[in-house]
Amino acid sequence: MSGLSGWVPLWPPAASAEAGTVDAIVLLLLGLSGAVLLLVLCLVAGFAIRYRRGSPAKRGALPELVQSEVEIGWTAATLLLALLLFAWAASAQLGEERTQSDALEIHVTARQWMWKAQHPNGAREINALHLPRGEPVRLLMTSEDVIHSFFVPAFRIKQDVLPGRVTQLRFHPTETGEFHLFCAEFCGTLHARMLGTVTVMEPGDYARWRAAQPEGDGLAREGAALFVSLGCAGCHGAGGGGSEVGVGATVRAPRLAGLYGRDVPLADGRVVRADEAYLRDSILQPGRDVAAGYAPLMPSFAGLLGEGEVQRLVAYLRERGEQPGEGR
Amino acid sequence: MSGITADDAMAEAPQERQGDSYLTAETGLASWLLTTDHKRVALLYAAALTAFFFIGGAAAVLIRLELFTPASDLVSAEGYNRLFTLHGLVMVWFFLVPAIPNTLGNFLLPLMIGARDLAFPRLNLFSWYLFMGAGLLLLAALLLGGVDTGWTFYTPFSTGYAHSNVLLAALAVVLVGFSSVATGVNMLATVHLLRAPGMGWFRLPLLVWSIYGTALVMVLATPVLAAALLLVVAERAFGLPIFDPRQGGDPLLFQHLFWFYSHPAVYIMILPAFGVVSEIVPCFARRRIFGYTFMVYAILMIALLGFLVWGHHMFVSGQSLYASLVFSFLSFVIAVPSAIKVFNWSFTLYRGQISFQAPMLYALGFIGLFTLGGLTGLVLASVPVNRHVTDTYYVVAHFHFIMVGGAVTALYGGLHFWWPKITGRMPPDGWARFAAVLMFFGFSFTFFPMFVMGFLGMPRRYASYPPEFQVWHVLASAGAVLLAAAYLLPMGYLAWSLVRGRRAGDDPWNATGLEWRTASPPPRDNFRVPPIVEEAAYLYHPRHEGPRHEEQEPHRDQGGGT
Structure with a gap:
C-alpha cells in the first residue's frame, strides 16, 4: 500500500x-x-499587552x-x-x-453501497479500479439509486454521481500504488462501507492485467446488439445510418452515424452538442430536445432500460458517431 | 442630557415600587407561560435552548465516542447515521439559529433602543410556542426511531430511500422556520418603529444592527427552506414527482433550494455573534468601536452577499463549471466584509485601557477562532481545492469553527456580559475566566485535528473509517472532553451566582448602551424614564481624545444623564 x-x-x-x-x-x-x-x-x-489597563503606553486620540x-x-x-x-x-x-485529450474511458456505476466499473474492453470490476500510470482517464459515472460521490484523496478529485444523469471526472494518474476510493456523499446505512481501491499500474502491467480479465463483449458491441433488439434500427436504420422515408424504413429519423460530438440544431432553435448526456437524454426523454426537421415521434425508453443498458447504447452510438457516417 | 429629571420621572410613575424587577413583578407559572414581556420570553427561549443544547450535545458526545476507534463498535452504522442527523437538526435549527437572536436579542433589543417591548409582544410569545411545537415534533421523530438523512435532507435519498421519520422531522423544521420568520418580522418592526427619540440609525449599537441584518435574512430566506422541505414531504408522502429523476425530476433542484436558505443561515448564526463581540470589545478596551460606519455596512454587505453564494456548496454536484466560478468569485468577495470586522475589532484595542474580565476573554477567543474559521473558508471557496476537501472533515472543522468556535463562544461571552443585567447578579469572574480559556483550547483541540484529517481525505458522516485516521480522531475526541467541561462549567457557576453571586449595580461594566441605564434586572417596562438619545453609541471617551494614561475614562451614557 x-x-x-x-x-x-x-x-x-x-x-x-x-x-x-x-x-x-x-x-x-x-x-x-x-x-x-x-x-x-x-x-x-x-x-x-501594550494597552492593558494602567500600562504606561501613550494613549490619546488616534494618529491621523x-x-x-x-x-x-x-x-x-x-x-x-x-x-x-x-x-x-x-x-x-x-x-x-x-486540456482535454484522448482519454481512457471507463464507465462507473454507483449504487447503495458499491462501485461498479467497466473498462473499454468490457472487463468489469467491483469496488476496485485498475488504471495505467501516465494516461489520462475519463470516468463516465451514473448512479442507480441515490447521489453518491467518487472521491480519491490521492488524486485530489471528487465528483458527485447522480441518478438520471451522467457526470464526468477527468484526471491523470502519475504515480503507481494503491489508493483509497471513498463515497463522499451520504448515501444511507452503509455509506462508510462504500469503499474501493484504485490501483495505478505501469502501462505494461495494466495491459497484462486487462488481458487477464474475463472480457465482456465491450460496451459498444453489447450496445449494437441492443440497438437491433430494441428496434432502434427500424427507424434510425441498421448501423445507425439514418434513413429517409422510402429508403427501407417507415419513419424518417435522424441519422446517428457521425452524430457524436457534432452540434445539433434543435426544433426550438437551440443548438446542443451531441455528447453522452444528450444521447442519454434523447433515449430517455426524446421529446425534450427534438432535432430540427424531425417530428417528435420517438417513444421514451425511460423505465424500459436499466442504467447499464443505457450506458451500452450510448457507448455504441459514440462508436458509430466517431466513424464517418456511411453515405456522407 | 434628556432634560427630564429623576423627580419628574418618579412623579410620572408613582405606583411602581423601586426594586420591582421583571422577574418579580408577577409570580406563578401562568405569569411566565402567558407573558408578553420580551425579557421573560427571552428566558423561556433560554430554557428551551438549554434543553436542546443538551440533547444535541449528548449526540455529539456519542459521535466522538464512536469515532474513538476505526471500527463501528459503540453504535451500529444505522445508529450512527441517526446520531449525526439528530446532532445536526437539533444544533442548527433548535439551538444555533435562535441562540443569540431569540435569547440575548429578545432580551436586549428593546432595551438597547429604548423601547418598552418588541413591536408585537404577543407574536413574540406565539413564536416561542411555535418553536416548542416544532421542538416536540422533532423529539417525537427522534423517539419514534430517529431520522437518517443528515440535516441536509438530500434528495432522492430523503424522498425515496430513507427508512426513517423524514416527514416528521421535515415538518418540524418547517414549523420552526415559521417561528424564525415571526421573530424576524417582530425585530425588523421593532427597530424601525420603536427607537427612542434621538436614536437615529447610525446611533444604533452594532448588536442592534446585526440583529436587524439577521432578521432580514431570516424573513427572506426561511420561506425558501419551508418550500423546499414541503416539496420533500409532497414527494415522499404523496408521490408528487419533483426530485425523482426516474419521473423526470431533478435531485439537484433540492440542493439549490436548500442551500439558498442554508447558506444565509450561516450568517443568521454568525451575524448576531458579530454584534455581541462589537459590544464587548469597546467596553473592555474603553474605546469607541473602530470604524463604526464600516462595521454597519459590513453587516449589511454580509446579509446581502450571503444570498448569492449558495452554489459554493455544490462545486462537485455536477453544476456547470461557469456557475461554480461565479459562486467562487462571490464567496471570495464575501471574505472582505468579514475581514473588515476582524481588523476593526483589533484596532478598537489600539490605544485602549484594556482589562480582561471574562466577557473580554470570550470576545478575544471569538476573534481568534472566527479568523481561522474564515480563512479556512477561502480554501473552500477556490474551486480546484474545494473538489478535494468538500464533504470531508475539513468542512466539518471549518463550519464548526464558524458556528461553534464563533457563534457559541460569542453566546457565552454575551451571556457573561449581560448576566448582571438579566439576573441582577455578577458571574464569579475567576471561574468565568478559567472557563473562557478552557473553551478556547478545548475547542481548538477538538476541531483543529479535523482540518488535518479532512485534508488527508477522511470523508464526513462515516461511522467506521480506515485506521490511518485514528490518531486524529483520538485527538479530537480527547479535546471534546475539555470542550464539554468548558460548556458545562458556566452552567454550574452561573446557576450558583443566581443565589450566591455578588449583586450587580445598574452598570457593572461601565458600559454605554441604553440597557445599562436602567435597573439590573430591569423593571417590567424597561425604563422608569423613557430615554432620549443625544449621542452615538460607544462614547467611551471624547471624540477626539483617547482614554487617559492612568485609569478608566469616565464615559458618557448614550441615554443622556437620566
Missing part, C-alpha cells in the same frame, strides 16, 4: 497531475492564511494615519487579495478543463 504508508502523515500522497495543481494552491493559501492569522494575532496580542484611510486601505487590500486568489484558482480550474 505505497499510497497509504508513513506514520501519521500530514499530507496525503499526491498521485495525479491534478494533485500538483491543488497542492500548489493549498500551499499558497496556507501561506497567506498563516500570514493573515499571524497579523491578527500580533495586532490583538500586541495591543492587548489610523483614521479612515487605514480602513479603506485594508478593505482594498483584502479585496485585491481575494480577487487574486480567485483568479488563480479559477484559471487553474479552467486550464484543466481546456
Whole structure:
C-alpha cells in the first residue's frame, strides 16, 4: 500500500497531475492564511499587552494615519487579495478543463453501497479500479439509486454521481500504488462501507492485467446488439445510418452515424452538442430536445432500460458517431 | 442630557415600587407561560435552548465516542447515521439559529433602543410556542426511531430511500422556520418603529444592527427552506414527482433550494455573534468601536452577499463549471466584509485601557477562532481545492469553527456580559475566566485535528473509517472532553451566582448602551424614564481624545444623564 504508508502523515500522497495543481494552491493559501492569522494575532496580542489597563503606553486620540484611510486601505487590500486568489484558482480550474485529450474511458456505476466499473474492453470490476500510470482517464459515472460521490484523496478529485444523469471526472494518474476510493456523499446505512481501491499500474502491467480479465463483449458491441433488439434500427436504420422515408424504413429519423460530438440544431432553435448526456437524454426523454426537421415521434425508453443498458447504447452510438457516417 | 429629571420621572410613575424587577413583578407559572414581556420570553427561549443544547450535545458526545476507534463498535452504522442527523437538526435549527437572536436579542433589543417591548409582544410569545411545537415534533421523530438523512435532507435519498421519520422531522423544521420568520418580522418592526427619540440609525449599537441584518435574512430566506422541505414531504408522502429523476425530476433542484436558505443561515448564526463581540470589545478596551460606519455596512454587505453564494456548496454536484466560478468569485468577495470586522475589532484595542474580565476573554477567543474559521473558508471557496476537501472533515472543522468556535463562544461571552443585567447578579469572574480559556483550547483541540484529517481525505458522516485516521480522531475526541467541561462549567457557576453571586449595580461594566441605564434586572417596562438619545453609541471617551494614561475614562451614557 505505497499510497497509504508513513506514520501519521500530514499530507496525503499526491498521485495525479491534478494533485500538483491543488497542492500548489493549498500551499499558497496556507501561506497567506498563516500570514493573515499571524497579523491578527500580533495586532490583538500586541495591543492587548501594550494597552492593558494602567500600562504606561501613550494613549490619546488616534494618529491621523489610523483614521479612515487605514480602513479603506485594508478593505482594498483584502479585496485585491481575494480577487487574486480567485483568479488563480479559477484559471487553474479552467486550464484543466481546456486540456482535454484522448482519454481512457471507463464507465462507473454507483449504487447503495458499491462501485461498479467497466473498462473499454468490457472487463468489469467491483469496488476496485485498475488504471495505467501516465494516461489520462475519463470516468463516465451514473448512479442507480441515490447521489453518491467518487472521491480519491490521492488524486485530489471528487465528483458527485447522480441518478438520471451522467457526470464526468477527468484526471491523470502519475504515480503507481494503491489508493483509497471513498463515497463522499451520504448515501444511507452503509455509506462508510462504500469503499474501493484504485490501483495505478505501469502501462505494461495494466495491459497484462486487462488481458487477464474475463472480457465482456465491450460496451459498444453489447450496445449494437441492443440497438437491433430494441428496434432502434427500424427507424434510425441498421448501423445507425439514418434513413429517409422510402429508403427501407417507415419513419424518417435522424441519422446517428457521425452524430457524436457534432452540434445539433434543435426544433426550438437551440443548438446542443451531441455528447453522452444528450444521447442519454434523447433515449430517455426524446421529446425534450427534438432535432430540427424531425417530428417528435420517438417513444421514451425511460423505465424500459436499466442504467447499464443505457450506458451500452450510448457507448455504441459514440462508436458509430466517431466513424464517418456511411453515405456522407 | 434628556432634560427630564429623576423627580419628574418618579412623579410620572408613582405606583411602581423601586426594586420591582421583571422577574418579580408577577409570580406563578401562568405569569411566565402567558407573558408578553420580551425579557421573560427571552428566558423561556433560554430554557428551551438549554434543553436542546443538551440533547444535541449528548449526540455529539456519542459521535466522538464512536469515532474513538476505526471500527463501528459503540453504535451500529444505522445508529450512527441517526446520531449525526439528530446532532445536526437539533444544533442548527433548535439551538444555533435562535441562540443569540431569540435569547440575548429578545432580551436586549428593546432595551438597547429604548423601547418598552418588541413591536408585537404577543407574536413574540406565539413564536416561542411555535418553536416548542416544532421542538416536540422533532423529539417525537427522534423517539419514534430517529431520522437518517443528515440535516441536509438530500434528495432522492430523503424522498425515496430513507427508512426513517423524514416527514416528521421535515415538518418540524418547517414549523420552526415559521417561528424564525415571526421573530424576524417582530425585530425588523421593532427597530424601525420603536427607537427612542434621538436614536437615529447610525446611533444604533452594532448588536442592534446585526440583529436587524439577521432578521432580514431570516424573513427572506426561511420561506425558501419551508418550500423546499414541503416539496420533500409532497414527494415522499404523496408521490408528487419533483426530485425523482426516474419521473423526470431533478435531485439537484433540492440542493439549490436548500442551500439558498442554508447558506444565509450561516450568517443568521454568525451575524448576531458579530454584534455581541462589537459590544464587548469597546467596553473592555474603553474605546469607541473602530470604524463604526464600516462595521454597519459590513453587516449589511454580509446579509446581502450571503444570498448569492449558495452554489459554493455544490462545486462537485455536477453544476456547470461557469456557475461554480461565479459562486467562487462571490464567496471570495464575501471574505472582505468579514475581514473588515476582524481588523476593526483589533484596532478598537489600539490605544485602549484594556482589562480582561471574562466577557473580554470570550470576545478575544471569538476573534481568534472566527479568523481561522474564515480563512479556512477561502480554501473552500477556490474551486480546484474545494473538489478535494468538500464533504470531508475539513468542512466539518471549518463550519464548526464558524458556528461553534464563533457563534457559541460569542453566546457565552454575551451571556457573561449581560448576566448582571438579566439576573441582577455578577458571574464569579475567576471561574468565568478559567472557563473562557478552557473553551478556547478545548475547542481548538477538538476541531483543529479535523482540518488535518479532512485534508488527508477522511470523508464526513462515516461511522467506521480506515485506521490511518485514528490518531486524529483520538485527538479530537480527547479535546471534546475539555470542550464539554468548558460548556458545562458556566452552567454550574452561573446557576450558583443566581443565589450566591455578588449583586450587580445598574452598570457593572461601565458600559454605554441604553440597557445599562436602567435597573439590573430591569423593571417590567424597561425604563422608569423613557430615554432620549443625544449621542452615538460607544462614547467611551471624547471624540477626539483617547482614554487617559492612568485609569478608566469616565464615559458618557448614550441615554443622556437620566
